[in-house]
Amino acid sequence: MSIEIKAPQFPESVADGTVATWHKQEGDRVSRDELLVDIETDKVVLEVVAPADGVLTKIHHGEGDTIESQALLAVLEAGDGAAPATETQSEPASAPVAAEDKAPVAGPAARKRLAEAGLDASKVEATGKGGRITRDDVDNALKQREQQKASAPAPVTPAAVAPAPVANGDREERRVPMTRLxxxxxxxxxxxxxxxxxxxxxxxxxxxxxxxxxxxxxxxxxxxxxxxxxxxxxxxxxxxxxxxxxxxxxxxxxxxxxxxxxxxxxxxxxxxxxxxxxxxxxxxxxxxxxxxxxxxxxxxxxxxxxxxxxxxxxxxxxxxxxxxxxxxxxxxxxxxxxxxxxxxxxxxxxxxxxxxxxxxxxxxxxxxxxxxxxxxxxxxxxxxxxxxxxxxxxxxxxxxxx
The missing domain is CATH 3.30.559.10 (Chloramphenicol acetyltransferase-like domain)
Incomplete structure (x- = not known):
């Protein structure tokens, strides 16, 4: 059964929104209530979750697209969320993949912190409500990583392969679009x-x-x-x-x-x-x-x-x-x-x-x-x-x- 996934009903004070981040791609299996996409408005970030178990078959609006209230975002083919029997028999390794699909969910602030730190969400202990990763969880994981680095012996780098010094004249610039907020x-x-x-x-x-x-x-x-x-x-x-x-x-x-x-x-x-x-x-x-x-x-x-x-x-x-x-x-x-x-x-x-x-x-x-x-x-x-x-x-x- 195909289910249409639509944008939330925006309040009267919000004219439209922007598709900020897709957390799933076409062909991905999803579980009920799993976070699919963030919709950013000029006031808040709205989260859209999966209404049922199934496969995300079609995404109609990509990241950066401007959408209106109740716009069609994607189509979900509902199912039990389990892999077909033939695949299970021929590829017993599919079970770990299902486990990965159920990785802890992080809120917008935590996701941003994860991206900045280059951390894998599956390696962060989630203490938030409903098993969600909070910003504090990410900070704790960073502290543990720094402690491990500090306790590890420093590697000896041979002089012949020492990294080349960065030229003093290099000046880096980075251009990113403003958020709606x-x-x-x-x-x-x-x-x-x-x-x-x-x-x-x-x-x-x-x-x-x-x-x-x-x-x-x-x-x-x-x-x-x-x-x-x-x-x-x-x-x-x-x-x-x-x-x-x-x-x-x-x-x-x-x-x-x-x-x-x-x-x-x-x-x-x-x-x-x-x-x-x-x-x-x-x-x-x-x-x-x-x-x-x-x-x-x-x-x-x-x-x-x-x-x-x-x-x-x-x-x-x-x-x-x-x-x-x-x-x-x-x-x-x-x-x-x-x-x-x-x-x-x-x-x-x-x-x-x-x-x-x-x-x-x-x-x-x-x-x-x-x-x-x-x-x-x-x-x-x-x-x-x-x-x-x-x-x-x-x-x-x-x-x-x-």
Whole structure:
């Protein structure tokens, strides 16, 4: 029985996609739920799996082809997935081939890492859900390989066959096409600067009160909630409370109208292998610190594995970007349209500060708020950032609602 394999139904916000990678070729046997092809859109990578056991008889769209929703990708001749009896009798060696077909499946991030490292997926121990290879599995396999190389004796190379030195004048170049996600990121960043009157205001915050609270309650918090207490949850809570006081910062522009949002969907910028993505914490005002920390950890894991869904990255009324995790001391974050403001967090740096006429060494962080001056006045932007600073430097304000 022939089965048509079609592209997934794309959401309305996604016009088309690109066939990124075929993991099976025409004539290959496949098992039910085995990964066949990756479809890359400008937001996520969608995986298409085999609907049944059988043989892939025809591929209609090759790698690099642009396809629309529900496009015919291939034809599968359904069967029991076993080799014919005559082949089994004449070629007993066919059993190992079937075993190879059931090699562990790797996600997009893990596959990229495998290709870069030149590792065979069948030689990597899979610990992911359903026997999938994760990026951590690949990294562990690389460490084992390096350890084996380090322990092995170095081969002696005769002088007569020593490799020739590379000429100093050789300069290598490599040209690769942009991914759809990278192109979409570029378009949105340029549009943000062309279509908004973007301005940035800065301030600095003393992180010592939050750091002391985190140190004091870390063990109890982790024991009670099963997740470590980080800084992001405090900033999400502080931003939500500041947005309540300055609703214009939580609004957006739609043509000649101002749209005021009565909810607080906070996007958290996450850097993955394929580029910057912004998953959204829905109804952040209704989440506790532990729930926010859990969601952020899950978003980071999905981003690394290329598993974020379109729904998880759609919408958002305000965004937080934390360049401090990469060591950035100060930057001007770019708006995430149609939002009209974004908060930039940075590296915590100890600096001498004047406190009550005395010099103290304090852990300080620069904060930046970029905003659309068409909608938000400078006074509102500055007061909004000062409110965040006050909430972080005096966390009791978050509990007392003052």
């Amino acid at each position: 990278r192109k979409r990121i570029a378009e949105r960043l340029v549009d943000a600067q062309h279509n908004a009157a973007m301005l940035t205001t800065f301030n600095e915050v003393n992180m010592k009160p939050i750091m002391d609270m985190r140190k004091h309650y870390q063990a109890d918090f982790e024991k009670a909630h099963g997740v470590r207490l980080g800084f992001m949850s405090f900033f999400v809570r502080a931003c939500v409370e500041a947005l309540k006081r300055f609703p214009m910062v939580n609004a957006s522009i739609d043509g000649d109208d101002i749209v005021y949002h009565g909810y607080y969907d906070v996007g958290v910028a996450v850097s993955g292998d394929r580029g910057l993505v912004v998953p959204v914490l829905r109804d952040a005002d209704q989440k506790g610190l532990a729930e926010v920390e859990t969601d952020i950890i899950e978003f980071g894991k999905k981003a690394r594995e290329g598993k974020l869904s379109i729904e998880e990255m759609t919408g958002g009324t305000f965004t937080i970007s934390n360049g401090g995790v990469f060591g950035s001391l100060m930057s001007t974050p770019i708006l995430n349209p149609p939002q009209t403001a974004i908060l930039g967090m940075h590296k915590i740096q100890e600096r001498p500060m004047a406190v009550d006429g005395k010099v103290e060494i304090l852990p300080m962080m620069y904060l930046a708020v970029s905003y659309d001056h068409r909608l938000i006045d400078g006074r509102e932007a500055v007061q909004f950032l000062v409110a965040i600073k006050q909430f972080i430097e005096d966390p009791a304000r978050l509990l007392l609602d003052i």
